Amino acid sequence: MPWRRSSPARHRKHEGQARAVADRRARSGRFDPADVSPAxxxxxxNRIAAGQPVRAYSxxxxxxxxxxxxxxA
Known part of the structure; x- marks a missing residue:
């Protein structure tokens, strides 16, 4: 099977899901979402795109x- 690049629309969909999950976890009272690591x-x-469970932000x-x-700085 040849390598295939994902579509920009699919990328945007996963990006939005990722932001929602990370923000929800960050807003659980432990961290300000603006201060959460971009990594x-x-x-x-990446975990959402791969269909894998997301690890907690420690x-x-x-x-x-x-x-x-x-x-x-």
Whole structure:
């Protein structure tokens, strides 16, 4: 089966789903969605696109992301 690129419409659909899932998890009271790592949003998108369960965003991931922002600033 030859490799096939997904359509832009499908990508937008998954992107919207990913944002909704990540925002809902972030709004659970633990994290501000604006402060959630972009890598987590990519993770959510990729897992939804692959039909896999999404892993939770942990306090350790958040702490590491905030520390990396301080270092690169």
């Amino acid at each position: 987590y949003y990519r993770h959510v998108h 306090r350790d991931q958040h702490t590491a992301y905030l520390a990396s922002r301080k270092v690169s």
